[in-house]
Amino acid sequence: MTPAARLSATIEVLDDIIARRRPAADALKDWGLAHRFAGSGDRAAIGSLTFDALRKRASSAWIMGDESPRAIALGMLKRERNFNLAAIEKLTDGGRFAPSPLSEDERARLDTADVSSAPAWVAGDYPEWLDPYLTASFGDDRAEEGAALAARAPVDLRANLIKSDAQKVAAELAEYHAQPTRWSPTGVRIALGSDAKAPPLQSEPGYLKGMFEVQDEGSQLAALFAAPEGGKRVIDLCAGAGGKSLALAALMHNRGEVIATDSDKRRLAPIYARLERASAKCVKVLTPRGKTDVLAEFDLSADLVLVDAPCTGSGAWRRNPDAKWRIRPGALEIREREQAEVLDRAARLVRPGGRLAYVTCSVLDNENGAQVRSFLSRSKSFSVILPDEVISALGERAMVFGKAARLSAEGILMTPRTTETDGFFVSVLRREG
Numbered sequence: 001m002t003p004a005a006r007l008s009a010t011i012e013v014l015d016d017i018i019a020r021r022r023p024a025a026d027a028l029k030d031w032g033l034a035h036r037f038a039g040s041g042d043r044a045a046i047g048s049l050t051f052d053a054l055r056k057r058a059s060s061a062w063i064m065g066d067e068s069p070r071a072i073a074l075g076m077l078k079r080e081r082n083f084n085l086a087a088i089e090k091l092t093d094g095g096r097f098a099p100s101p102l103s104e105d106e107r108a109r110l111d112t113a114d115v116s117s118a119p120a121w122v123a124g125d126y127p128e129w130l131d132p133y134l135t136a137s138f139g140d141d142r143a144e145e146g147a148a149l150a151a152r153a154p155v156d157l158r159a160n161l162i163k164s165d166a167q168k169v170a171a172e173l174a175e176y177h178a179q180p181t182r183w184s185p186t187g188v189r190i191a192l193g194s195d196a197k198a199p200p201l202q203s204e205p206g207y208l209k210g211m212f213e214v215q216d217e218g219s220q221l222a223a224l225f226a227a228p229e230g231g232k233r234v235i236d237l238c239a240g241a242g243g244k245s246l247a248l249a250a251l252m253h254n255r256g257e258v259i260a261t262d263s264d265k266r267r268l269a270p271i272y273a274r275l276e277r278a279s280a281k282c283v284k285v286l287t288p289r290g291k292t293d294v295l296a297e298f299d300l301s302a303d304l305v306l307v308d309a310p311c312t313g314s315g316a317w318r319r320n321p322d323a324k325w326r327i328r329p330g331a332l333e334i335r336e337r338e339q340a341e342v343l344d345r346a347a348r349l350v351r352p353g354g355r356l357a358y359v360t361c362s363v364l365d366n367e368n369g370a371q372v373r374s375f376l377s378r379s380k381s382f383s384v385i386l387p388d389e390v391i392s393a394l395g396e397r398a399m400v401f402g403k404a405a406r407l408s409a410e411g412i413l414m415t416p417r418t419t420e421t422d423g424f425f426v427s428v429l430r431r432e433g
């Protein structure tokens, strides 16, 4: 396909996503099924154009004065891909399979419009209704924080300490210019090229041998800040596909036990293959069984309970940009209720003197600081471990990290703008002994 035909396809896919409120992955899959002539390179290119357009949806529509899929795609070429007017005209020359030529108005806007006078939710590319929530988290910095959440994310890997380390993984992936990350001692980062194409890492021998997993640096830091100790009992209450369980097991050097469970057995299913590949032998998976409490025997027994809570995922908008336009106020309320429930369940499992680490990949205070404050008002035997103490797990990097991240009375907030990670909140609480 020509670049112009790929742009036409992107507009078609965006139309499906926006008009029918469909998840981007479903719309892209259906487009591929209906256009079997498109090769894998075409699909990847259309996918990255679509995700770029979704990242910059509000600001692209703003500069074009139009919210149509065509306007969003054209605006994105200017905002995200830095195409000048001549380059965009070349893609819209009206040729076979190309989008129709630019109108006078489109030409003028692509030439001169910018977001300098736009409201914060436009400059920060997030839904208008979330503006008060992001103001609560970031105040006057919300447009810049939003813009950083609307940028592309690099690919982050976590070296599996059971089999390897960050230096070895970076050397193994030298062809992709992999570099150790700034904060996480287990992190390795690969920057994306200008076309946003990710390297096929899951076919790498090092991946197949369990040397590394794909995991954002912020998620790695959340596991590190939870400070699991070898030889102890750790419960990963919301284990999902096991990203944190694997990181915890590696930090514990496979000593002690990590009990991984989740309320949804379908989400847990991929954990088995991942544990096997990583040789994470200290992880025991407990599959939920109807109404039976599979953790009943563990009350007051855990040295550490990790709650990687169900959340809006607003901290991961860089990786999942259609989620930010699909989220609704009702969904935020549901997540808040689930978070409170899971925190209360976790509290019952923590032994006296043990710890509870509460983690979200959200930047909304309702899901973070407010949730912790509300938990503390219900659970008088817990108190927050000061963030300065928690981040000391970073050793000599802690001081600089403490200046970059937002530390509050409840915990630590990382964001793409401040720590160059996904948005993650971590609060570590101790039960009195």
Ligand SMILES: C[S@@+](CC[C@H](N)C(=O)[O-])C[C@H]1O[C@@H](n2cnc3c(N)ncnc32)[C@H](O)[C@@H]1O
Pocket: 237, 238, 239, 240, 241, 242, 243, 244, 245, 261, 262, 263, 264, 267, 308, 309, 310, 311, 338, 341, 342
């Ligand atoms: C953020 S995801 C977990 C991601 C996972 N820890 C990882 O690192 O890959 C949140 C998980 O919480 C689970 N969940 C939601 N409510 C729960 C509850 N009441 N008890 C246990 N798990 C719950 C969801 O099924 C989901 O898998």
